Amino acid sequence: MFDRDIWQEIFFSIRNNKLRTFLTGFSVGWGIFILVMLLASVNGMKNGFTNQFGNDAANSISLFARSTTEPYAGFEAGRKIQFKNSEVDYIRGNFQGFYEYISQTVNRSISARYKQETGSYNVIGVNAEFQKIEVTDIEEGRQLNELDVKNKSKVMVLGRLVVKDLFKEENPIGKFLEVNGSTFKVIGVFSDDDDDRAERSIYAPYTTLQRLYGNTSNINSIRMTYNPNFSLAQALDFSDKVEYVFKRKLKISPEDQSAIRVRNNADGFSDLNEFTGLLNTMSIGVGILILIAGIVGIGNILVFIIKERTKEIGIRKALGARPSQILKLVLLESVFITSISGFIGMLIAMGILGIIGPLINAPAFSNPSVDISIVITATLVLIISGLVAGWVPARRAAKVRPIVALSSD
Amino acid sequence: MIEIKNLHKSYKMGSNSLHVLKGIDFSVEEGELVAIMGSSGSGKSTLLNILGMLDELDEGSYDLDGVPIKNLNETKAANYRNKFLGFVFQSFNLINYKNAMENVALPLYYQKMVRKERQEKALKYLDQVGLKEWATHLPSELSGGQKQRVAIARAMVGEPKVLLADEPTGALDSKTSYEVMDLIQKINDKGNTILIVTHESDIADMCKRIVHLKDGVILEDKKVEQVRASEYV
Ligand SMILES: Nc1ncnc2c1ncn2[C@@H]1O[C@H](COP(=O)(O)OP(=O)(O)OP(=O)(O)O)[C@@H](O)[C@H]1O
Ligand SMILES: [Mg+2]
Numbered sequence: 001m002f003d004r005d006i007w008q009e010i011f012f013s014i015r016n017n018k019l020r021t022f023l024t025g026f027s028v029g030w031g032i033f034i035l036v037m038l039l040a041s042v043n044g045m046k047n048g049f050t051n052q053f054g055n056d057a058a059n060s061i062s063l064f065a066r067s068t069t070e071p072y073a074g075f076e077a078g079r080k081i082q083f084k085n086s087e088v089d090y091i092r093g094n095f096q097g098f099y100e101y102i103s104q105t106v107n108r109s110i111s112a113r114y115k116q117e118t119g120s121y122n123v124i125g126v127n128a129e130f131q132k133i134e135v136t137d138i139e140e141g142r143q144l145n146e147l148d149v150k151n152k153s154k155v156m157v158l159g160r161l162v163v164k165d166l167f168k169e170e171n172p173i174g175k176f177l178e179v180n181g182s183t184f185k186v187i188g189v190f191s192d193d194d195d196d197r198a199e200r201s202i203y204a205p206y207t208t209l210q211r212l213y214g215n216t217s218n219i220n221s222i223r224m225t226y227n228p229n230f231s232l233a234q235a236l237d238f239s240d241k242v243e244y245v246f247k248r249k250l251k252i253s254p255e256d257q258s259a260i261r262v263r264n265n266a267d268g269f270s271d272l273n274e275f276t277g278l279l280n281t282m283s284i285g286v287g288i289l290i291l292i293a294g295i296v297g298i299g300n301i302l303v304f305i306i307k308e309r310t311k312e313i314g315i316r317k318a319l320g321a322r323p324s325q326i327l328k329l330v331l332l333e334s335v336f337i338t339s340i341s342g343f344i345g346m347l348i349a350m351g352i353l354g355i356i357g358p359l360i361n362a363p364a365f366s367n368p369s370v371d372i373s374i375v376i377t378a379t380l381v382l383i384i385s386g387l388v389a390g391w392v393p394a395r396r397a398a399k400v401r402p403i404v405a406l407s408s409d
Numbered sequence: 410m411i412e413i414k415n416l417h418k419s420y421k422m423g424s425n426s427l428h429v430l431k432g433i434d435f436s437v438e439e440g441e442l443v444a445i446m447g448s449s450g451s452g453k454s455t456l457l458n459i460l461g462m463l464d465e466l467d468e469g470s471y472d473l474d475g476v477p478i479k480n481l482n483e484t485k486a487a488n489y490r491n492k493f494l495g496f497v498f499q500s501f502n503l504i505n506y507k508n509a510m511e512n513v514a515l516p517l518y519y520q521k522m523v524r525k526e527r528q529e530k531a532l533k534y535l536d537q538v539g540l541k542e543w544a545t546h547l548p549s550e551l552s553g554g555q556k557q558r559v560a561i562a563r564a565m566v567g568e569p570k571v572l573l574a575d576e577p578t579g580a581l582d583s584k585t586s587y588e589v590m591d592l593i594q595k596i597n598d599k600g601n602t603i604l605i606v607t608h609e610s611d612i613a614d615m616c617k618r619i620v621h622l623k624d625g626v627i628l629e630d631k632k633v634e635q636v637r638a639s640e641y642v
Pocket of ligand 1: 449453
């Protein structure tokens, strides 16, 4: 393999067949180029999809209660289902290790006033973990903490646009806001990736909202993230389990499809994975078809080169070259040409991706790129291609009888 | 060293078959220097190629240094060629992109000798044919006589039991022919067995034994008084 004589011969043969080597090398390089570009595009689509989550946790699960559509356990259809704090406590108690963060939400529409300015907003009552589930950036002040939730403090974290509406240029931190007749202290301002709707909302401790509005333990939804080490299948299994026990707990028919709505991001991901998997397979198929053309081309050039070198092979055999040594020489040359040209194709593709990749940021397509597994796969494909392409000519060369070879010119 | 009995060889050409060697009995002792003569087409090269295991016999037997040469697979044949035989061709058959030393070292490469040792030994043999200073020259930079001396060094470097030369002087003028024959005689003096195909009688006279072929049979086989080539150079 690292034999200087063999390499000397390979370089000689390439130097003497520059054009032919280039043309066939080109076809292999082109094949790999297309393969890498296709796979990178599939990656781009995947990235595009993932980006649509913004910076929110991609492993999130949301549960909403609706009305039943099936009669069950003596209840008629159409019964309204209400989640309470106890549902969240139940998950905390029974699904340790399945979830990562969990929070209830309590939603209220309110009107808020500061000095002369008023406006209507959505207040979302959450706990301190919520910021890990729906990620926001604190611009000023601080996030809600566990103490706020425990003490049912009348504090709020305002969206950037709320501050803009009510406070104009004033610094809102520590100021008091009048909300439906009570007074809340502003402790922070958040922004959320240009999401106007989110930035026009307000966070407060869910406990405070529950106490102020009817002193109930009702909640509007349960939000959580699943264990990030879970596979998609495990994640889906987790939300299925929760749905199942809640249906039993709340006396909902197991067949009822809409009383509890579960939104699991893993769902989208598993569809996406299936889809991009299909695209990947297709890309590899197309790439390999193109590569085959390259392989045939290289096989062809090698048959030519060997024909030209028949006499030399005869001389070598007269000097005691074994067929396996001739075989090795030809195969190595073939693998060398395919690998080098393939790598060039791959480098060009990666260069182009490196330049234009970061520039592309459409909603459905973002940062097309190749990962190391693609590079390794392509390399293996190339070496195997080289072996396949070289096999026929190499066998032919190894088998040629010395007397026949010597008398040819 | 070489023992041939009732050797037959024909070439098939389409539906015809050309019977080239028609029952040859022939043996060579160690240290002999044999000339094989005969008119064109008499089968000299065919015989030499069979002796050199470049071609196969149809009928008869061939023993080389006590080893029967028959139905060998290519790998085994390659090993025997590498160990037992050295070839010199009329057209030199040097590899044109390898310099003189690399050409000489090639049989050693197939003996799997390490590179450094190969080069040292190749240089030693180049020195023996008087071409040490030409070690790094390509064949295209050498004269015909020099090329043939490189070829002889290459044939001898593996220390074969038998050196086979098919018209080694066929492409050379008479002066260089004698130089080459001088070299061959010196190699023979050291005890090497050598067979030379030639149709020049002055070359044949420089051997110790002359075998005449005609139409595929041995017409005459006689020992001769060797003429030393050194008298002419
Ligand atoms: N590969 C082959 N296929 C068919 N016929 C062949 C082959 N090699 C040699 N012959 C024929 O066999 C006969 C003997 O050939 P050979 O080469 O042994 O002759 P030679 O004595 O060496 O002649 P020359 O002095 O011209 O070299 C010739 O008639 C030749 O045409
Ligand atoms: Mg001949």
